[in-house]
Amino acid sequence: MNPLTQVKNLQKITAREAAAGISEDASWHAKYKESAYVFVGGLPYDLTEGDLLAVFAQYGEVVDVNLVRDKATGKSKGFAFLAYQDQRSTTLVVDNLNGATIVGRTVRVDHVANYKKKKEEDEEEEKKKREERGVCYAFQRGECNRGSACRFSHDEQSLGDHPNWQRA
DSSP states (O other), X not given: OOHHHHHHHHHHHHHHHHHHTOOGGGSGGGGGTTOOEEEEESOOTTOOHHHHHXXXXXXXXXXXXXXEEOTTTOOEEEEEEEEESSTHHHHHHHHHHTTXXXXXXXXXXXXXXXXXXXXXXXXXXXXXXHHHHOBOHHHHTTOOOOGGGOSSBOOHHHHHTOTTOOOO
């Protein structure tokens, strides 16, 4: 479906709910109450994370901004994911900024049910978990063939601190 059609459809649903006096629990927003993330599409390509914060902080405290960029060039792809500290802010921003014009472009703002964090954050968390589990003894002996799939740390620096392992 065309993004502008989606914007108009969401605006119609929200207007009908407001006119009918539908409670917060019965609203279409309620199915997203477990997620504090929103999708923002149709952004001008020259907007930065700081610009997004300036616009979206009007509706609550933004705790995470993922402005999606092209890996090769580093330029914005025109969409982002934002997280609010308070999930109720997502309802405000969807109702108020969906269909708004930012620097001459109509933006689409919608809830995100299941947001997957950036890969770098996942890798950092996985590295922390490996370090907490301890050192891979097979790696110490030069026998670990699991590579990045190994559940234990292969960090050379942490190996030097281990009492049972010594560098050659």
